[in-house]
Amino acid sequence: MMYSAQRTRMLRGLTYASIGLLALALLMNFFYVGPEKLQGEVQRIFYVHLGSFTGAFIAFGAALFAGIAYLRTRNPKWDTLGLASVEVGLGFSIMMIITGMAWARPIWNTWWTWDPRLTSVTIMWLAYAAYMMLRGGIEDPERRRRFAAAYGIIAFASVLFTIIIIRIRPDTIHPVVAGPTKADPTGGFDVTPRIRNTLFFNLFTFSMIACTLIWYRIRLENMSERVLRRKLQVLSD
Amino acid sequence: MRPLRVMLSLVFAVLLLSSAAVVWGAPRLQDGGAAPQVVQTDPALNGKFYIHDDISFYFDQIMDHDSVEAAFSVEPSVKGRFSWRNANTEQEEQASAVVFIPDEYLDRSTTYTFTIGPGAQSVEGVPLAQPFTLELKTGMFGKHLDYMAIGYAVIALILGGLVVWLALRFQALRREEQLMDQMEAEDRAAGGDRVAAAVGAVEAQARPAAAAPGVTDMVAPSERGRNTPDGM
Numbered sequence: 001m002m003y004s005a006q007r008t009r010m011l012r013g014l015t016y017a018s019i020g021l022l023a024l025a026l027l028m029n030f031f032y033v034g035p036e037k038l039q040g041e042v043q044r045i046f047y048v049h050l051g052s053f054t055g056a057f058i059a060f061g062a063a064l065f066a067g068i069a070y071l072r073t074r075n076p077k078w079d080t081l082g083l084a085s086v087e088v089g090l091g092f093s094i095m096m097i098i099t100g101m102a103w104a105r106p107i108w109n110t111w112w113t114w115d116p117r118l119t120s121v122t123i124m125w126l127a128y129a130a131y132m133m134l135r136g137g138i139e140d141p142e143r144r145r146r147f148a149a150a151y152g153i154i155a156f157a158s159v160l161f162t163i164i165i166i167r168i169r170p171d172t173i174h175p176v177v178a179g180p181t182k183a184d185p186t187g188g189f190d191v192t193p194r195i196r197n198t199l200f201f202n203l204f205t206f207s208m209i210a211c212t213l214i215w216y217r218i219r220l221e222n223m224s225e226r227v228l229r230r231k232l233q234v235l236s237d
Numbered sequence: 238m239r240p241l242r243v244m245l246s247l248v249f250a251v252l253l254l255s256s257a258a259v260v261w262g263a264p265r266l267q268d269g270g271a272a273p274q275v276v277q278t279d280p281a282l283n284g285k286f287y288i289h290d291d292i293s294f295y296f297d298q299i300m301d302h303d304s305v306e307a308a309f310s311v312e313p314s315v316k317g318r319f320s321w322r323n324a325n326t327e328q329e330e331q332a333s334a335v336v337f338i339p340d341e342y343l344d345r346s347t348t349y350t351f352t353i354g355p356g357a358q359s360v361e362g363v364p365l366a367q368p369f370t371l372e373l374k375t376g377m378f379g380k381h382l383d384y385m386a387i388g389y390a391v392i393a394l395i396l397g398g399l400v401v402w403l404a405l406r407f408q409a410l411r412r413e414e415q416l417m418d419q420m421e422a423e424d425r426a427a428g429g430d431r432v433a434a435a436v437g438a439v440e441a442q443a444r445p446a447a448a449a450p451g452v453t454d455m456v457a458p459s460e461r462g463r464n465t466p467d468g469m
Contacts, residue, residue: 034288034289034342034379035287035288035289035342035378035379035380036289036379037289039381040287040289040379040380040381040382041378041379041380041381041382041384041385042380042381042382042384042385042388044385044388044389045384045385045388045389048388048389048392049388052392088399091395091396091399094395095391095392095395095396098388098391098395099388099391099392102384102385102387102388102391103384103388105384106380106381106384209396213399213400213403216403216407217403219407220403220406220407220410223407223410223411223414224406224410226414227410227413227414227417230414230417231413231417234417234420234421
């Protein structure tokens, strides 16, 4: 598959935009917003922690969409999108988990605890890691795509579970930044304007980075398939 | 039995004396009449002081809020508000500790002098024995800078790792593609008869180098080892 110059220009533009936005986001994280009163400097992790989750959410959401689209159309391009999205989503999930651990150590006095949110995140990561193993275990390409699509749809339940768990379980110690909880059914988003601006900017930036990486990963997969086809063609000559 | 009795008596005496010392030496509210004094601060003198910290002053008596707040000063000047606390009671008017909460973050690496002048009085109307002064220097950063650094290092490592992995994979695939482009171009140039070209190459390699100088140069480099998997 050859790409049009326009698409390549778009991807290049998206790449430059992502790099620029990331640089701006880091400047905001370090210089625009001050350290949080109670948590100190470690609270600055919150912006990239939540940003990473947003990136993972978008990627896994794309895998869900790709799964549905593949089962409806049987077009392999949706399978490629599913694979690319899950790989990028796993990368962002790892970032989210480890930055969360770095934050938890000074605030909770432990790197890890089996809190409902942390447990659900582990389940989510393992569910998508299993997606990769499932793909690796099926030889027949059509069957592999079909199974991966169905699994990608089911696995998204673990993402939803992760989002709602801290809102329905009263025993979690994980903070809820926005929305209703057991303790505060009406919900709220009580932060300073600078924290809010920085947070939203980071969420947007990480979403864009996730989209850019998924696009590159799709191109890589297409290129890999093209090279494989040509290899087979040359060998059969 | 005698030495045991002596030893037990000694242990009992030591316990009694140490308990009395702890009770006597513990900071406690005065009954009144005596001049009040600041017995503790948070942060303490020479303690870690962050730009986002509040500053607490603990008195040994219940204090008159208005007089303490009026006698309080900070150099360089900082705007802020006061909050009164007492570990033993919820009632604010019974508070013996005042917390100064700056409205904005303090400047980095700056020495602040907090003073409570002699105008500060206990609820009994007894003024401070002497003005209290506390000098504290803010650090360059807030607390937990080390853990923040770990968090951002992780982001850099994983995000950077993803980008580098993608770039390396692209490079490897491009190399393979270029190699195949080259092979196909050479095939076309050779009239598509790769079998003849391969046979020619084998024959040329079998000939002594001296007998046919430069013969191998006539064979396309990509054709060498074409039939082996490594050649792909």
